[in-house]
Amino acid sequence: MSFIETIRRQVAPIHPEGYVFVAGFGVATLVLGSFFAPLFWIGAVATAWCAYFFRDPVRQTPLDDSLLISPADGMISSVGFFVPPPELGLGAEPLQRISVFMSVFDCHVNRAPVAGRIVKIAYKPGLFVSADLDKASEDNERNGLVIETPAGRYGVVQIAGLVARRIVCFARQGESVGVGDRIGLIRFGSRVDVYLPRAGRALVAVGSRAVAGETPLADLKPGDGRRAFKSS
CATH class of the missing domain: 1.20.5 (Single alpha-helices involved in coiled-coils or other helix-helix interfaces)
Incomplete structure (x- = not known):
């Protein structure tokens, strides 16, 4: 070589x-x-x-439908139960949510946390408070995607941050995505929230680091099965 x-x-x-x-x-x-x-x-x-x-590295994504894979690089800023944004149509009951905060030094290409079909994309204008704050999920500019899978519907929300002023979504409503596929990008500091359709076992804690397309955030079917990987 x-x-x-x-x-x-x-x-x-x-x-x-x-x-x-x-x-x-x-x-x-x-x-x-x-x-x-x-x-x-x-x-x-x-x-x-x-x-x-603006780097866009290749990632090795686990191919296991029991795992929720991180949609973003960065620090886990929140793990808990929260009511999802109303525009997603996921109901008014709290769902388990895992949030990943991206600093200006993290890779900002976002990836699908699960494989499925995108049944809804909803953009909502808003403020630009620091994305590591809980109120950013309600107040900030955001773009939400709902991914339908055999296990239920997942919400993925791109949230603009204090510096970010542009959310880019590559995905299209009605198309299918594979886990780890690129679905969007947020410019200059932001956050991504993932809402689970049912309670899984979180594999991360607040303050830990995640890598988009590689780090498992939650185990939906705890077990010891073998896992395959793909490069993307």
């Missing part, structure tokens, strides 16, 4: 949603650097961070 190929395998590609931002940072760096040299190096660091922010 060549040196270039080795580097290519180690460095995550930039998601297409980030191209315009990385290019903008790069142009600004060149322009500002032409006036004042130290600004070039500041801009270069900012451009490198922007490219890092």
Whole structure:
């Protein structure tokens, strides 16, 4: 394997949603650097961070319908029972919810936590309070997806944060998704909530770290079965 190929395998590609931002940072760096040299190096660091922010790495996703897989990279900020957003149509009773908070240093590509069919997508405008606060689930701009599976319906809610101002949804209502498939992206700090159709055994706790498409958040059928994986 060549040196270039080795580097290519180690460095995550930039998601297409980030191209315009990385290019903008790069142009600004060149322009500002032409006036004042130290600004070039500041801009270069900012451009490198922007490219890092929009990274889209390959993930090894467990293929097991008894597991709920993390839809986002970041820190578990909440595990408990909460009433889901009304626009999802999941009822008014509290459901188990696991929340993953993404800082500006986490990968922001979101992935499907389960395999199934997307039966509803609902966008709701709102505020931009810090996404690690519980009230962000009710007050902030959000985009919700309902994924129907044989075990029931799961709610996945992309929530804008204090810095985020744009939620991007790749999925389409009516289409089927596999676990770990890319379903969206949130720019510059945010959160994803997952609502379970029935109580499962949470495998994470507040403060632990999760990796999108890889980390099991809950075991819906506790057992010792063998698990397969896929790359995506």
